[in-house]
Amino acid sequence: MRSKAMTLTGICTAAAGLAVMSACSAGNAQPAQPQQAAPSQQVIAGLFDDWNAALATGDADKVADLYAPDAVLLPTVSNKVRTDRAAIVDYFRHFLANKPVGKIEQEVVGVLDADTAVNTGVYRFDLTQNGSPQQVQARYTFVYELRGGKWLIVNHHSSTMPEKKQG
Known part of the structure; x- marks a missing residue:
């Protein structure tokens, strides 16, 4: 052999x-x-940790740095589709005021090729709104592309769960 x-x-x-x-x-x-080797699922899953760490800085520009210049953001708590950096920064300026901390509850990572991957699932945010702690559970999809040696978000969709969680 x-x-x-x-x-x-x-x-x-x-x-x-x-x-x-x-x-x-x-x-x-x-x-x-x-040809470049495709990333592992762990590498792609770790990009959420980077995004969550950027949220923790409270700096909307740091969060927006993780998005491609032509990214599309369909955010959880806004009806407005965000299609450029200024709109993405604007969204996060408002969202970060709630001191969000995200935690993935369920994820499915798909590596499409060496430069494209998707992370989709359910996450939960612990927020502080009007001085009161709250939790919001949402579905999410992050689509990533490797551009200039850096993984960037090219599409991010997040929406609250349509059904109340059964306790």
């Missing part, structure tokens, strides 16, 4: 070499770049 694996490895290496030579001989001065 080892010799078959070695032979397949040799064939694959040779084929890759031919592809590079073919690309170069076709007038393309740059050899083909190796």
Whole structure:
């Protein structure tokens, strides 16, 4: 079995070499770049922790830094669709006044390819509104793209749960 694996490895290496030579001989001065490996589900799940930590700073600009310039935000506590940085910052200025702390209760992470992933599920926010602690449970979807070596949110949808939680 080892010799078959070695032979397949040799064939694959040779084929890759031919592809590079073919690309170069076709007038393309740059050899083909190796494809980047897809991120793990843990890496994508960890992006929520980064977002939650940005919320904890109370700085709307720090939160907005995690969104792509062309991101779309469908926020939990606003009817307005946010489609640019200024609108996203505006939303978080108001939302951060409630001192939100998010906790994921259920998540499903999907890695679509090396530069695209989705984290969707249910999260809960502990908030302080008018001096009183409150909890809001919501469904969420974060769509991420790797841009310039950094994972950015390109789409974020959050909506309160339609049914009251059974106790």
